[in-house]
Amino acid sequence: MTKYLFLKGCDGSVLLNSTGKNKAEKDGPPNISLHAFYVIDNAKKALEALCPKTVSCADILALAARDAVTLSGGPTWDVPKGRKDGRISKATETRQLPAPTFNISQLQQSFAQRGLSMDDLVALSGGHTLGFSHCSSFQNRIHNFNSKQSVDPTLQSSFAARLKGICPAHNTVKNAGANLDSTPTTFDNRYYKLLLQGKSIFSSDQALVTMANTKTMVSKFASSQHGFEKAFVKSMIKMSNIHGGQEVRLDCRVVN
Numbered sequence: 001m002t003k004y005l006f007l008k009g010c011d012g013s014v015l016l017n018s019t020g021k022n023k024a025e026k027d028g029p030p031n032i033s034l035h036a037f038y039v040i041d042n043a044k045k046a047l048e049a050l051c052p053k054t055v056s057c058a059d060i061l062a063l064a065a066r067d068a069v070t071l072s073g074g075p076t077w078d079v080p081k082g083r084k085d086g087r088i089s090k091a092t093e094t095r096q097l098p099a100p101t102f103n104i105s106q107l108q109q110s111f112a113q114r115g116l117s118m119d120d121l122v123a124l125s126g127g128h129t130l131g132f133s134h135c136s137s138f139q140n141r142i143h144n145f146n147s148k149q150s151v152d153p154t155l156q157s158s159f160a161a162r163l164k165g166i167c168p169a170h171n172t173v174k175n176a177g178a179n180l181d182s183t184p185t186t187f188d189n190r191y192y193k194l195l196l197q198g199k200s201i202f203s204s205d206q207a208l209v210t211m212a213n214t215k216t217m218v219s220k221f222a223s224s225q226h227g228f229e230k231a232f233v234k235s236m237i238k239m240s241n242i243h244g245g246q247e248v249r250l251d252c253r254v255v256n
Contacts, residue, residue, distance in 0.1 A: 074187030
């Protein structure tokens with residue numbers, strides 16, 4: 001969800017299709033789990049029929065992200081509008097997305113480059129209360145973790161064993177993976193509670209408890225659904241206001 005907006009802010013570039021000469025963002029390795037682009041296409045078609053050349057794909061995407069949270073039991077908020085759509089989408093730029101293997105210093109740098117704070121980092125990481133991850137994004141924690149240990153010692157032992165069962169060392173099941181928390185279709189604060197129990201999926205999740213100030217926020221959100229939701233909304237609005245498009249696309253999959 002937040003991945004849709006993070007790379008270049010909210011300019012709808014992730015919606016553009018690859019062409020013969022260019023591999024687009026949506027086909028970059030970190031985005032293999034993104035799907036259901038038809039939802040945006042359907043909304044765009046309806047809007048073009050009512051008010052042509054007015055509502056950008058970027059605005060539709062920001063609204064859809066909000067609605068996905070709300071329909072999953074989370075908060076709602078007024079999404080600022082008026083974004084324009086970008087004309088450039090390159091798969092190579094997905095390398096700039098925060099990787100699931102990042103440590104806290106790398107996460108801090110990545111967010112700071114976009115004008116986002118450590119508070120934003122912890123709040124937006126809560127988006128991992130929804131969804132699923134393929135094995136490739138967390139296999140570093142359960143196989144050959146380092147020269148001395150096969151498994152990340154910060155993982156709770158039975159949880160690590162379950163992940164290893166789902167994702168063996170030489171996994172051949174293409175869509176094998178794990179839910180990001182135990183209630184993957186409900187927007188709640190379970191992600192933070194599990195993080196404190198050593199039951200997070202990504203190294204980048206675990207990184208949030210390696211620094212005193214971020215761990216304090218994790219604990220705060222684990223004990224307060226309301227506190228998490230309030231911070232999440234604030235950070236989502238801040239992130240979705242990072243944009244720099246040039247046009248209102250007529251078709252979200254191709255530039256005008």
